[in-house]
Amino acid sequence: MQKQEKIRLGFIGAGGISRFHMAAAAKLADRVMLQAVCDINETAAKEKAGKYGILSVYTDYKDLLASSDIDAVVITLPNFLHAKVSIESLEVGKHVLCEKPMVTKAEDAYAIIRARDQSGKQFMVSMNNRFRKAAQWIHRYVQSGRLGEVYYAKTGWIRRRGIPVWGSWFFDKNLSGGGPLIDLGVHVLDLTLWMLGYPRPVSVAGKTYAKFGPRHKGAWPGKSFAPHAAYTVEDLAAAFIQLENEATIVLETSWASHIEQEKVYVELLGSEGGISWHLNPVDGREEVKLFKEEDGVPTDTVLHFDPNDERFDIFESFISCIESNSTPVCTAEQGLLIGKILESVYQSSETGRQVQIQW
Structure with a gap:
């Protein structure tokens, strides 16, 4: 059986919560590649890149999304950006793991669902508890x-x-x-x-x-x-x-x-x-x-x-959904109800x- 290629990850946001996802990804080195990290604070992005062995650093998430070397992104930005960046990521063909809350306005949840369905990619909300x-x-x-x-x-x-x-x-x-x-x-x-x-x-x-x-x-x-x-x-x-x-x-x-x-x-x-x-x-x-x-x-x-x-378990679940093309545990439809x-x-x-x- 042909060995599955590693999933190449991009991290959008290098703030405090991002370390949990990066640490989980580092434990899955046989299945994922920590390809890139982006933050407007370049110092923070470089610090995370050095600590977790991430290959590339960006200061504009649009540049990260434009890269053909990224299969999936993890979004850990301030809340008001969750929906916007999730939609843009799906529209360019990236799988998405988005930190909670999925949206700050319920209407944005419908746009995420449409973008997910049109892209055929996985979208998961990081409800770790x-x-x-x-x-x-x-x-x-x-x-x-x-x-x-x-x-x-x-x-x-x-x-x-x-x-x-x-x-x-x-x-x-x-x-x-x-x-x-x-x-x-x-x-x-x-x-x-x-x-x-x-x-x-x-x-x-x-x-x-x-x-x-x-x-x-x-x-x-x-x-x-x-x-x-x-x-x-x-x-x-x-x-x-x-x-x-x-x-x-x-x-x-x-x-x-x-x-x-x-x-x-x-x-x-x-x-x-x-x-x-x-x-x-x-x-x-x-x-x-x-x-x-x-x-x-x-x-x-x-x-x-x-x-x-x-x-770690929720991150591993996200990677498994991509590998098997299966429905995530924490769905956008549930995020809509919460919103x-x-x-x-x-x-x-x-x-x-x-x-x-x-x-």
């Missing part, structure tokens, strides 16, 4: 029907102090699209919908607050705001989401809030049992509790999972009314 072992076990358990009808879910990612002041674009709504809702909430919302089989949302009621950032409070411990930094996003958001199967999701997310400690969780209530998933954001450990009833007696089961490198929900939360907060989602 789905690849954690405990999260995957819960997905299989719920989809097997053993939890019965799951009718209620509560999920959140709330921080005590954690406004990301190292990159001012994070709290510029024109560049980021929003605050913790679009930064952290997207992760747990995606996890919850995925565990439930991704039913469509039909309505959303939400509210956002900015009680810390405008006062330059709530930054990571030991970090501080730039003296005159403008803060135009929320630092807490809450939402009530109704799904087409009549199940509901309650979502909460914050960068800063007066709570005991940071909390990342999904809780599912089904007719035959309940599940609680908690993630320690420091060491990546997961705790899962299963609540059932046996012979009329309530039972609690605590499940333990060995930690895994979920960022509609997030957009509706902001709209509901602005209008003070529930938003009906149109399909």
Whole structure:
């Protein structure tokens, strides 16, 4: 059998999150070639190239996309560029792995789907938390029907102090699209919908607050705001989401809030049992509790999972999709659902009314 040629990768963006993808690619040296990296900060691009053995450096992503030596790109740019660069990459025949959030405007998701379908290339959203072992076990358990009808879910990612002041674009709504809702909430919302089989949302009621950032409070411990930094996003958001199967999701997310400690969780209530998933954001450990009833007696089961490198696993999954021409786990259609929900939360907060989602 003929040996498959290596997939030649280009990395568009050399910021902090890019290192996870580059490190994963370096571990797949028998299947991929780290061909190029691009960033307007040439120093950052050269530093990443040297560290991970990347062959070429660009400062204009259009030049990288014009190269015939690139098969696939990994996009780790500020949020407002995700859709634009994804579409341009697909249009010139590149496979795409795009960091979350896929879009800051739901309408852009349709354009990504069209570009993907017309190009015949793979497009995947980097929702890494789905690849954690405990999260995957819960997905299989719920989809097997053993939890019965799951009718209620509560999920959140709330921080005590954690406004990301190292990159001012994070709290510029024109560049980021929003605050913790679009930064952290997207992760747990995606996890919850995925565990439930991704039913469509039909309505959303939400509210956002900015009680810390405008006062330059709530930054990571030991970090501080730039003296005159403008803060135009929320630092807490809450939402009530109704799904087409009549199940509901309650979502909460914050960068800063007066709570005991940071909390990342999904809780599912089904007719035959309940599940609680908690993630320690420091060491990546997961705790899962299963609540059932046996012979009329309530039972609690605590499940333990060995930690895994979920960022490597999602990258390897992306490469496998290209090699086998198979549908990615994290699709653009799912990104569209997320985009509609997030957009509706902001709209509901602005209008003070529930938003009906149109399909």
